[in-house]
Amino acid sequence: ASTLVWFRQDLRLADNPALDAALASEHIIPIYIVPPEGSDEGRDGFLRGGASRWWLHHSLTALDRDLRARGSRLIVRRGEPTEVLAQLAAESDATAVHWNRRLEPAGIATDRAVKQSLREQGLPVQSFAGNYLHEPWNVLNKQGAPYKVFTPYWKALLAEGIDLPVLPDPEPLPAVDEAIAGESIDSLGLLPGLDWADGFADWWAPGEAGAWDRFESFLDDVSRYHETRNRLDLDGTSRLSPHLHFGEISPRQVVARVRSEYPDALDDKGTEHFLREVGWREFGANLLYHFPQTETDNLDARFDHLPWRNDPDHIVAWQRGQTGIPVIDAAMRALWATGWMHNRARMIVASFLTKNCLVDWRIGADWFMDTLVDADLPSNTAGWQWVAGTGADAAPYFRIFNPVLQGEKFDPDGAFIRRWVPELAELPDKALFAPWEAKPDTLARAGVSLGETYPEPIVDLKTSRERALEAFQRIKDYE
Ligand code: FAD
Secondary structure, X not given: OEEEEEEOOOOOOOOOHHHHHHOOOOEEEEEEEEOOOOOHHHHOOOOOOHHHHHHHHHHHHHHHHHHHHOOOOOEEEEOOHHHHHHHHHHHHOEEEEEEEOOOOHHHHHHHHHHHHHHHHOOOOEEEEOOOOOOOHHHOEOOOOOEOOOHHXXXXXXXXXXXXXXXXXXXXXXXXXXXXXXXXXXXXHOOOOOOOOOOOHHHHOOOOHHXXXXXXXXXXXXXXXXXHHOOOOOOOOOOOOHHHHHOOOOOXXXXXXXXXXXXXXXXXXXXXXXXXXXXXXXHHHHHHHHHOHHHHOOOOOHHHHHOOOOOOHHHHHHHHHOOOOOHHHHHHHHHHHHHOOOOHHHHHHHHHHHHHHOOOOHHHHHHHHHHHOOOOOHHHHHHHHHHHHOOOOOOOOOOOOOOHHHHXXXXXXXXXXXXXXXXXHOOOOHHHHOOHHHOOHHHHHHOOOOEOOOEOOOOOOHHXXXXXXXXXXXXXXXXX
């Protein structure tokens, strides 16, 4: 008898409940399914963006390599999951299908459809919890309702317990019958035609081994995380987000490893703060699960009345890192070059877009989904709705980040700006964060000519701030 193990957002071998439960069967067939364009399974962040596709290509390659090292291999096929699984089951005399659940709206829709169809065909299926510490239907308040605010949610999560058993790496695995064919990963065409992702490889090592290398090196610094996490110029965060998104490492493993290294992790500032961020990932999934409409709709419906301007010139300038506001441009160019952006930078650029430019958060969220290697529908939606003030536990709309002050505070020596906006590198610190306020000879000495070598700001920070506040005043009284 054989079991199909359908890999989805869990591209790892260790702590993989679907795989672990299949170990009892004589044969295991690991399968990855590339769904057709527009199908539910591909909608949420997997095949949606170019950066995600780049990551997926390399992560599948790593998974196949890891499976081969254990005597198995990855079968890759294209098509609707139900049909592909039924076909493969028939070819391989499979008697069961296993997978780890996805929790985004479209992932849930696929889960349901596949389950129902395969069961009707007499094929036992079993799904498992693999991607989060606790699934959203298990963390509710006393009234049985979902949490909308992070702090009580986090307390409830801790009360449920975050020290969870971690499953071992299965070694070795049974071989997959020669007769079972799949497509090559290269033939999937996941890599972008343009060379824009070429630089990603300097930053990232997709796959389970890469995730652990990254995590282990971060663990040396985690006790200082509370001090370094907001600094744009330092490598102060884990950069585990794409690895977690693709399930190359599980949050259970992350917590367990931190706790084994730092037994007092929940009492020490650095480690506690880091674990709490992992809690934000859970919180995002909790929000999107319980409020699936927030994928596209404002959770706070008053914002349906906000007069977004959506000026195409502003949108393009923001996307290209040509807004004339150095910290914004540095962050947007870093995103383009590396597929990742620092959390503080995400907040600054999102606030600038939605408030100073009055661009609908959904336009910014779409750009992020396309360009981030960690593009993750729950975290991204929660992040944008939080910054825009339209979400659950949201920053109040009137709290508008001042990108100049944010830059001065979180990039104190200007190293982040100088790195990504090299045309400003020669400016003295005083002029770097707001070059439009600098004296002409200061600019000239640094070889900067506004409007020529670097743009004039696309909006005036003060008047655009006031405009945003007025727009908000107008929607405040809507119910
Ligand atoms: P660390 O600081 O090392 O944190 C560890 C892990 O905790 C992260 O890998 C991540 O999984 C989780 N985490 C940390 N902060 C958050 C948070 N605020 N919300 C949810 N999870 C968090 N994160 C994504 O993974 N994908 C996205 O598409 C995404 N879009 C965002 C959009 C906006 C506008 C904002 C403000 C935030 C967004 N985030 C997103 C959350 C956060 O910015 C990233 O998770 C974080 O920057 C990843 O870097 P890191 O791995 O070094 O994080």
